Amino acid sequence: MLPTTANTGADSAESVALPDPLTPEAIHEMVARMSDDQVRGLLLDRLDAVAAAQAAPTASKGMITVLEENWSAFYSPGLGAIEKLPVLFxxxxxxxxxxxxxxxxxxxxxxxxxxxxxxxxxxxxxxxxxxxxxxxxxxxxxxxxxxxxxxxxxxxxxxxxxxxxxxxxxxxxxxxxxxxxxxxxxxxxxxxxxxxxxxxxxxxxxxxxxxxxxxxxxxxxxxxxxxxxxxxxxxxxxxxxxxxxxxxxxxxxxxxxxxxxxxxxxxxxxxxxxxxxxxxxxxxxxxxxxxxxxxxxxxxxxxxxxxxxxxxxxxxxxxxxxxxxxxxxxxxxxxxxxxxxxxxxxxxxxxxxxxxxxxxxxxxxLPPMIGKGAVAEAAYKATKRSYIKIGRVIAGLFVVLRVAEAWNLDLRNLAAAGVGERFAANSVEFIMTVATGYVIYELVSLYVNRKLAKEQTASGAVEGDLGGGEGGGAGGSRLTTVLPLALISAQSAIVVIFGLLAVGSLGIDITPLLAGAGILGLAIGFGAQKLVTDVVSGVFFLVDDAFRVGEYVEVGGTMGTVEKISIRSMQLRHHRGLVHTIPYGEIPKLTNFSRDWVIMKLMFTVPFDTDPNKVKKIFKRIGAEMISDPLYKDDFLEPFKSQGVFQFDDVGIVMRGKFMAKPGTQFTIRKEIYNRVRKEFEANGIEFARREVRVALPGLENSETLNQADKTAIAAAAGAAVQQQVEAKQAEAAKKSK
Structure with missing residues (x-):
């Protein structure tokens, strides 16, 4: 029998003996014999003992102790099963x-x-x-x-x-x-x-x-x-x-x-x-x-x-x-x-x-591929991979939630328990935050890339198209230029925001990180004013829609196709292969050769005895044929037509024609016009004028009777005359350039 002292109030204390063994029947029998004060005192003693046990500081276990306990817990079931083998059957x-x-x-x-x-x-x-x-x-x-x-x-x-x-x-x-x-x-x-x-x-x-x-x-x-x-x-x-x-x-x-x-x-x-x-x-x-x-x-x-x-x-x-x-x-x-x-x-x-x-x-x-070509195919594959990645992340989260439910883990309230559970909850929240950020990252990338592919295929822009090798190629749409920068900005923002949220979910205070980022931004603002100027100038150039990727521009005497743009600079590819990198802050003036339309004027010199009206009819017929040709009709904005006699020079009559076309197509059209004009002139007996030197010598009416020595002397005199004319023209050109 185990004696237990129960406090029955201020007057007295009675000793109550607990039954041994402590069975439910014995407890009921003991309680039936006890007075109300004895029951109350016994209950108070038990509650005081529980409160004292809870108030007592619990000694923290060391890492070695925890490892030993877990090792014992790991091998004890197997060891016990082996010990029970003789009585298993x-x-x-x-x-x-x-x-x-x-x-x-x-x-x-x-x-x-x-x-x-x-x-x-x-x-x-x-x-x-x-x-x-x-x-x-x-x-x-x-x-x-x-x-x-x-x-x-x-x-x-x-x-x-x-x-x-x-x-x-x-x-x-x-x-x-x-x-x-x-x-x-x-x-x-x-x-x-x-x-x-x-x-x-x-x-x-x-x-x-x-x-x-x-x-x-x-x-x-x-x-x-x-x-x-x-x-x-x-x-x-x-x-x-x-x-x-x-x-x-x-x-x-x-x-x-x-x-x-x-x-x-x-x-x-x-x-x-x-x-x-x-x-x-x-x-x-x-x-x-x-x-x-x-x-x-x-x-x-x-x-x-x-x-x-x-x-x-x-x-x-x-x-x-x-x-x-x-x-x-x-x-x-x-x-x-x-x-x-x-x-x-x-x-x-x-x-x-x-x-x-x-x-x-x-x-x-998956939606069908937009357009044709390498750009559309690459965008289609990237879209498919993004959908698969998003599906895998969502499926992975679903499986994690189902497994957590099976193990009776409340992922929302797990942090309310002890240190180990809090660490587990923080880890789960970290994973969920990263997964959510990744899904949003992929969705934004998916939308922007698909929109970009649609714009690129709709504009017909081909990577590396430099306008027939002479510059002036057609550029892409405005979205084609802005979307890559918007994608980089959005991706960077998502990474930063969800990165900070994920770090914060681990229990780390991100306030010092935000303060440090603010101080760093301020330092960059003071120490890199040129960089800020470039960035701000680039923003306003893009807002003004001054250039687009693929357009042929001139910046301070430097010409080339806009090949790449970044936050602070642009890259121009010259049609001979040179690449120029120009910061936005250094652009005083920008000339765009590829915006909306382009007019090209062509010169043809014919002999003085050629009928100009006949040449005009030929030009008009060529323009009508090309405007109805399926290969060229979509590239013309105005057909090729004659502008009449432009001038007379020392060779012949200079006839001029012109046409209006979409940027980037003018060089292909020009080559075709040259070929057709040559064929039409040949069919109509019209020759192109060539530079000639005629030497008139008095008294040489019977030039057929000249011997070889006379012909050599005349040729030398003609050569000297031609050389004098060339030198005179060069001197005149040098004077004009000054």
Whole structure:
């Protein structure tokens, strides 16, 4: 007997002896004999003891102590299971004996007979429902006509029939079972049917939907018949083994055998994890095929993930088993009975199907490619990869939430617990913040890149188009110039904002970071005034729409095509290949040769005896022909036409023509006009005027009788005259240039 002093007030204290053993019956009997003051005093003493224990400082455990405790918790379940091996089978026999004795031989016979009747009723109900819903299935799609949507529709209808049949099986079995079986019998029949019949059949229906082992033409994942059948069989076996594990644990507890007495849960749980690892190891080739998918547009990262996935899954199975051992060693059996480790491995097994589904949906739901060419194709591939990345992040977050729910982890309130839980909560919040920022980053990039590709293909801009090699090529739209800078700015803002939010979610105070950033910005503003000038000037140039990427401009005597723009400078590519980098702050004046339209004037010199009206008609006919030519009509703004006689020179009559065209097309049109004018002149007997030197010598009317010496002297005199004219013109040109 253990004496306990209870304070009964200010007057007296009485000694109350607690019964030994302290059973519920003894406690009730003791309380019945005690007075109200004695009960009140005993309660106050107990509350004071609890308060004192809570107020006492708890000694913090060192790292070595924590590691030792966890190591002991890890190996103790296995060691205990080995120690219990000699009594494992005898205890199972005891559980069976208790089960038999609780019902008796006739009761067992009646139990199994009623279970057989209930299962038969369930199967009959399932067959009837499947027959009624058979017309929903529709005709099977031929292998050569199968598409994704037809295959998905057929498999979804078949899966719906399977699930509907299983639901009918469950309700009919439950209805008949409730009518025939007693509550004690239901405590055995319910888990038996659920874990050993219903769960494996549900797993088979899901596996049949995803893998379609007998219909390769309807299979949703990229895997051959051999591995599809192999995975289908073993997944059903895995669900059956896991169900048997849960059933036998509950069976032992219900029949008076505690988990600690046999440690059978250790052996069965280990068998499940080994089975998972063995499936992934033996089927690694098929699982790699499944992860790769059928899309030929794979990145190097996709190939690496597909090859590493089976080994990652084996590692997760091993880590999950280790976590189960630690929790079991620490006594968290109630948590483990909810099978969070099996839920984790279920989503792990479903990962290839989820990834394949994401890529399949993206491939079939992705908007068509905008335009043609390398720019459009690159934008299309980038869009597809962005959709896949976003889908993977969302699917990953969903899996994390499902796994956290299985382990009873409230990710929102996890930080309210201890230091370890607070660290875990901060880590989860960090991951969620980074994932959210990444999704927004990809969405912004996706929108801007798709808009940019649309603008580039609509404008017909071709990278490296320098206007026929002479400059003056057409530029892109205004959005084509502004969007790359907007994308860089938006991406930088998203990275900075969500980076700070992620750092703050770890419990780090970001106020000093913001203050430091402000001071750094102020220092940059004072120390890099030229940089600020360049940036501000660039902003106003872009606002004024002074130039666009692809346009041919002149800046202070430097000419070239705008090849690239940044926040502080622009790059001009000369048509001979030179690249000039010009800061915006150093641009006093900018001349744009590629905006809206361009007029080109062409000169043709014909002999003095040529009829100008005849030349005008030829020019007009060429202009009419080219404006109706499909190759050139869209490039003209005004057709080629004659401007009449421009001037007379010392060679002949200078005739001029002109046309108006879109920037960048004028050089191609000019070449074609030159070719056509040459052919028309030749067809009409018109020659181009050539520079000639005529020497008139008095008294040489009979030039045919000149000998070779006379001809040589005349040629020398003519050469001297030509040289004098050339020198005179050069001197005149030099004087004008001054």
């Amino acid at each position: 005898s205890k199972q026999g005891e559980a069976l004996s208790n089960f038999r004795s609780s019902f008796g031989d006739k009761g067992l016979l009646k139990l199994f007979a009623f279970m057989a009747i209930a299962i038969g009723a369930g199967l009959a109900a399932e067959w009837i429902v499947k027959q009624i819903s058979k017309r929903w299935q529709g005709a099977e799609t031929a292998a050569e006509d199968a598409t994704l949507w037809s295959a998905l529709a057929f498999l979804a209808r078949r899966f719906g029939r399977d699930i509907l049949g299983l639901v009918a099986f469950y309700f009919a079995l439950r209805l008949v079972g409730l009518a025939l079986l007693s509550p004690a019998q239901l405590s055995f029949a319910g888990p038996f049917v659920t874990y050993l019949i219903w769960f494996p059949r549900l797993g088979a229906a899901i596996s049949r939907f995803v893998l379609a082992p007998n219909r390769s033409d309807l299979r949703l994942v990229n895997i051959d018949d051999r591995w599809a059948s192999y995975l289908h069989r073993n997944l059903i076996g895995l669900v059956l083994l896991a169900g048997f594990t849960l059933f036998i644990i509950g069976f032992d507890i219900a029949n008076g055998i505690a988990i600690r007495e046999t440690r059978i849960a250790f052996w069965l749980n280990t068998a499940v994890h080994i089975y998972v690892a063995w499936i992934f190891w033996t089927a690694r080739e098929g699982l790699t095929q499944m992860m790769l998918g059928t899309d030929s547009d794979r990145s190097r990262f996709d190939v690496w993930v597909a090859s590493a996935y089976p080994y990652f899954a084996i590692s997760v199975a091993a880590i999950t088993w280790t976590v189960v051992q630690l929790l079991s060693g620490h006594g968290y059996f109630k948590l483990l009975l909810t099978t969070p480790h099996y839920t984790t491995m279920f989503w792990l097994l479903l990962a290839p199907a989820i990834d394949t589904a994401i890529r399949g949906l993206v491939r079939h739901l």
